[in-house]
Amino acid sequence: MTAARWERRVQLGAHPLAYPLVRGIGRIGPVVRVPRVGVVVSEAAPARQVLTDTEGFTKTGPGSPADLWTPVVGPSVLLNMEGDDHARLRRKLSGLFTPRFVDQLCARVAAKPMAALRAELAAGRAVDLVPVVRDLAGAVICELVGLRADRADFARAFAAATAVTSMVRLGRSRLTPAQVARGRKALSELTGPAAEAFAHGDPESVPGRMRELGLSEQEALGAVAAFVLTGTETLVSYVPRLIALAHDTGWLPRLVAEPERADDVVSEALRFTVPSPVMLRSVAAERTIGDVRVRPGDRVVIATISAAKGLGGFDPDRPHPPEVQRLWFGAGPHFCLGMPLAGAEIRTVLDTVLAAGGAAVVDRKVARRVLIPAYRSLVVRRA
Numbered sequence: 001m002t003a004a005r006w007e008r009r010v011q012l013g014a015h016p017l018a019y020p021l022v023r024g025i026g027r028i029g030p031v032v033r034v035p036r037v038g039v040v041v042s043e044a045a046p047a048r049q050v051l052t053d054t055e056g057f058t059k060t061g062p063g064s065p066a067d068l069w070t071p072v073v074g075p076s077v078l079l080n081m082e083g084d085d086h087a088r089l090r091r092k093l094s095g096l097f098t099p100r101f102v103d104q105l106c107a108r109v110a111a112k113p114m115a116a117l118r119a120e121l122a123a124g125r126a127v128d129l130v131p132v133v134r135d136l137a138g139a140v141i142c143e144l145v146g147l148r149a150d151r152a153d154f155a156r157a158f159a160a161a162t163a164v165t166s167m168v169r170l171g172r173s174r175l176t177p178a179q180v181a182r183g184r185k186a187l188s189e190l191t192g193p194a195a196e197a198f199a200h201g202d203p204e205s206v207p208g209r210m211r212e213l214g215l216s217e218q219e220a221l222g223a224v225a226a227f228v229l230t231g232t233e234t235l236v237s238y239v240p241r242l243i244a245l246a247h248d249t250g251w252l253p254r255l256v257a258e259p260e261r262a263d264d265v266v267s268e269a270l271r272f273t274v275p276s277p278v279m280l281r282s283v284a285a286e287r288t289i290g291d292v293r294v295r296p297g298d299r300v301v302i303a304t305i306s307a308a309k310g311l312g313g314f315d316p317d318r319p320h321p322p323e324v325q326r327l328w329f330g331a332g333p334h335f336c337l338g339m340p341l342a343g344a345e346i347r348t349v350l351d352t353v354l355a356a357g358g359a360a361v362v363d364r365k366v367a368r369r370v371l372i373p374a375y376r377s378l379v380v381r382r383a
């Protein structure tokens, strides 16, 4: 099966109805009003217009995901903030994920999971990459909340994070009180240790570093919650899909010989997979997007997946035009804060596979009915 077909299977496994619907709407026009869904934006230029116009569009209005998150995570976790408060917190956090810091963090936490992956590949054994990336993401969460942890804790941290994110479903606009209570309990397993690390102020720990950057405890815990919610499943979705795509298109053996092309492949695979396939906004002031007039209270569905895929098939040799560049990490004031960390985690796994001489995919299964499209398992063996 071709790379594009496998990707389509991954998307359909997660959203058998919504994926064809969203892609079909994109074929009708760049901006289309769809009853009961909202105004669907499927091209990069109008998507950027919406994401960067903070007076016209908000993440916190009616029908936005903030409605769903806020009862669980509290009112100040970046994703559900706007305006001055949001800008102030982003400013304080701007010195957090410096390239040096994320490289050190990643090298520290990835050492064990990557050594295990290297050993399995070197021994010629089949390895499922999904739990490997899950362990890495869990180890990063432990580090972010200030827990010096071992493998069992990684799994617990990952489970606590996904207990919250798995409550978000397409079409769900409110959580029941029981769901809110479950989500709060799961999150407290992560914010509890973060509060302790903040109180100790160890600058080696991420919460301690946030204290040094001038964040209050409430702000630091909000930021930790935002990292955990946004930076976990996206990676566990993306990294196996990257390896699968590179394998299916013949780029994996090519990268073993030309590792300097790895960044092009990573970035093109992000464009082709779009781990966070849609972004939502609520209209705050009358605007025109394309030729569609929108009014306060309207919902805007930015189909990043259509805007990115519009460029065509997987081709790391084709540069991305400016309007499309990094759109999969958002645009404007909510642009992904964790991009440098995501990049370091992605390269850690890819570089380990390349250092082992590449790998062949020997078995895979797609995840069904999940929010973020993903493989449930991707088994590889040394090529």
Ligand code: HEM
Pocket (backbone or CB within 6 Å): 078, 079, 080, 090, 226, 227, 228, 230, 231, 232, 234, 235, 238, 274, 275, 276, 279, 280, 327, 328, 329, 330, 331, 333, 334, 335, 336, 337, 338, 339, 341, 342
């Ligand atoms: C491949 C992996 C990732 C992808 C594709 C991704 C994508 C995105 C996108 C599209 C947004 C903007 C959403 C919007 O405007 O509605 C976002 C925001 C965010 N991301 Fe990422 N992300 C990834 C990994 C991470 C990681 C590893 C972290 C941190 C540990 C992280 C932290 C954040 C935070 C905190 C925000 C909210 C920023 C704000 O609202 O000001 N992300 N991400």
